[in-house]
Amino acid sequence: MNTDSLTLGFIGYGNMAQAMAQGLVDAGVLPGGRIVACAAHYDRLVERTAHLGVRPMHSGTEVAAAADLVILAVKPGQVAQVCEPIRHELADPDRMVLSVVGGMTLEDYADILEEGTHLICAIPNTPISVGQGILVTQEDDTLTDQQRELFTQVFDPVAMIERLPRELVSVGTTIAGCAPAYTAMYMEALADAGVEHGLPRQAAYRLAARMVEGTGALYLATGTNPGAMKDAVCSPGGTTIKGVASLEKHGFRGAVIEAIDAVERGD
Ligand SMILES: NC(=O)C1=CN([C@@H]2O[C@H](COP(=O)(O)OP(=O)(O)OC[C@H]3O[C@@H](n4cnc5c(N)ncnc54)[C@H](O)[C@@H]3O)[C@@H](O)[C@H]2O)C=CC1
Numbered sequence: 001m002n003t004d005s006l007t008l009g010f011i012g013y014g015n016m017a018q019a020m021a022q023g024l025v026d027a028g029v030l031p032g033g034r035i036v037a038c039a040a041h042y043d044r045l046v047e048r049t050a051h052l053g054v055r056p057m058h059s060g061t062e063v064a065a066a067a068d069l070v071i072l073a074v075k076p077g078q079v080a081q082v083c084e085p086i087r088h089e090l091a092d093p094d095r096m097v098l099s100v101v102g103g104m105t106l107e108d109y110a111d112i113l114e115e116g117t118h119l120i121c122a123i124p125n126t127p128i129s130v131g132q133g134i135l136v137t138q139e140d141d142t143l144t145d146q147q148r149e150l151f152t153q154v155f156d157p158v159a160m161i162e163r164l165p166r167e168l169v170s171v172g173t174t175i176a177g178c179a180p181a182y183t184a185m186y187m188e189a190l191a192d193a194g195v196e197h198g199l200p201r202q203a204a205y206r207l208a209a210r211m212v213e214g215t216g217a218l219y220l221a222t223g224t225n226p227g228a229m230k231d232a233v234c235s236p237g238g239t240t241i242k243g244v245a246s247l248e249k250h251g252f253r254g255a256v257i258e259a260i261d262a263v264e265r266g267d
């Protein structure tokens with residue numbers, strides 16, 4: 001099995017599944033016609049699958065029968081119910097299952113899937129839709145070496161795959177999977193300030209977005225400590241340091257750390 005013959009099936013075709021399908025099709029990993037999906041509302045599914053040519057199916061049973069790689073992409077509270085009728089099909093040794101369900105680890109599936117099911121738990125983030133995603137995966141999985149290789153072939157073109165031990169998956173996921181929302185809030189705030197000072201809204205968003213993208217790219221290319229990256233922008237007596245001092249006065253870094261803590265505590 002390789003990506004040329006792989007059929008991928010989504011059980012649940014909401015925001016996350018659509019982001020993954022978009023990224024994979026745009027990156028040329030596989031055509032929409034080799035992706036199948038089911039969801040709670042068939043009519044809405046037909047609308048959401050049309051533009052990529054993803055094939056809508058009526059049930060998880062049909063998806064499991066058609067797909068070599070089945071992606072569980074429903075809400076955590078729905079996963080046991082959707083797996084129950086297809087446990088046997090999911091345990092087929094030629095099939096692999098990827099769970100992208102928030103908060104679910106390999107251990108959580110012990111009562112949900114049959115023993116021997118080839119399963120990997122990973123959490124993607126929404127930038128996967130433009131090939132710039134992250135997949136935080138639990139280090140231990142039950143894939144064969146060949147399946148693990150195939151998993152990498154499929155997702156490497158659209159995401160950085162970060163394998164973490166089970167106890168660190170949660171915080172890794174919070175930073176990679178939840179923080180796009182906080183980063184979008186930061187971009188929105190920067191743009192609001194730009195608009196306040198007369199910048200057209202779209203130009204302000206463009207500047208904020210490219211700045212976030214470029215700052216991340218600079219770190220990834222050089223490995224420079226983020227503190228040193230900050231220092232490099234702050235000329236003595238210059239403009240940037242005034243903003244740094246203001247952010248510190250308003251608890252910027254503390255607020256970010258507290259947001260991650262809140263997710264981890266489950267407030
Ligand atoms: N949105 C995000 O950024 C991320 C989401 N996730 C995880 O992905 C999963 C899905 O999240 P979203 O796509 O955001 O939610 P969503 O609400 O947009 O999508 C849920 C999908 O499940 C379908 N569904 C509900 N009951 C079903 C059933 N009985 N059979 C088949 N399909 C059914 C719905 O029709 C819908 O297509 C969650 O577990 C979430 O934790 C993980 C990483 C990031």
Ligand SMILES: O=C(O)[C@@H]1CCC=N1
Pocket residue numbers: 102123173177178
């Ligand atoms: O908020 C959520 O439930 C999901 C999990 C990771 C990102 N979004």
